[in-house]
Amino acid sequence: MIKNFDEVLERVKINGIKKVAVAAAQDETVLEAIRDARKRGIADAVLVGESARIEEAAKKIDMNLKEFEIIHEPDAARASLTAVELVSTGKADMVMKGLVDTSTFLRAVLNKEKGLRTGRILSHVAVFDVPALQRIILITDAAMNIAPDLMTKKQIIENAVNVAKAIGIEMPKVAAVAAVEVVNPDMQPTLDAAALSKMNDRGQIKGCLVDGPLAIDNALSEEAARHKGIESPVAGKADIILVPNIETGNAMYKTLTYTSGAKNGGILAGAAAPVILTSRADSHESKLYSMALASLVAEAN
């Protein structure tokens, strides 16, 4: 089982180099990540975006663009679709979000003719290496599904379980998180969490252990779980945090990023090919980790 992102970068070395199509590549942190990924033999790239701005950004970080193919497309929506189409037509292995807002990029991924749909729910999985926890946790879904219903949450769990297995977590423990650890009929997330937990008991969700509702303290801290008298194989040891909605997940993602010194990578799971999706403000390291993660998940599936 992988314990941190150094191990992710180590493990990915045995994979072949992947071609990444970058949507709206005119961004310094994205280009730094691409340069680093190429140096490490993780990925090569086709840069789709506004060529003059790509050159300007590259100059600022002293990056030689001669080694990369550039496709000029100044419009971010069209650049996203071109990058996605490079993957759906087999000219690239994975697609990466650059300087484009998430919704625009996701609409290209979901495009009926050129996109990467599979008939399943696509969902975001953020992998965090949190120093205070000394382990990796996965948070889902902080970026795509806004207010998932019960059956969407089931698929979001299954997608995250696939990612967890790709990084060596054989039987991931999934905490279906709510504001409290008891069922409250006025709080829909507690009802969904209890149902997901029972669906797992009955074999409707396989390959993992699901428990809920759990509040985030007793999902992450054994001490907090003990204090509240919760006995569960998941409490305090959760690998996957299933959040009830995008606001909770996104706030958790950004709080961890900006206050805890956590390292992170993020991808979409459930698509026909790996999709690398980080926040535009994330660091180049986070974008590099995301590429490495995407490569590991691609090899595992």
Ligand SMILES: CCCC(=O)SCCNC(=O)CCNC(=O)[C@H](O)C(C)(C)COP(=O)(O)OP(=O)(O)OC[C@H]1O[C@@H](n2cnc3c(N)ncnc32)[C@H](O)[C@@H]1OP(=O)(O)O
């Ligand atoms: C974590 C770091 C990065 C961030 O901070 S991200 C910031 C926050 N994230 C966002 O702003 C994006 C949130 N999500 C959205 O904006 C929207 O849900 C999204 C993905 C753009 C889709 O919205 P719309 O374009 O309005 O589309 P829609 O809901 O009407 O659906 C159109 C077709 O797509 C399908 N679809 C939507 N979400 C899907 C999913 N998760 N998996 C699989 N298919 C999905 C939907 O079923 C529909 O299909 P059809 O056309 O009826 O066949």
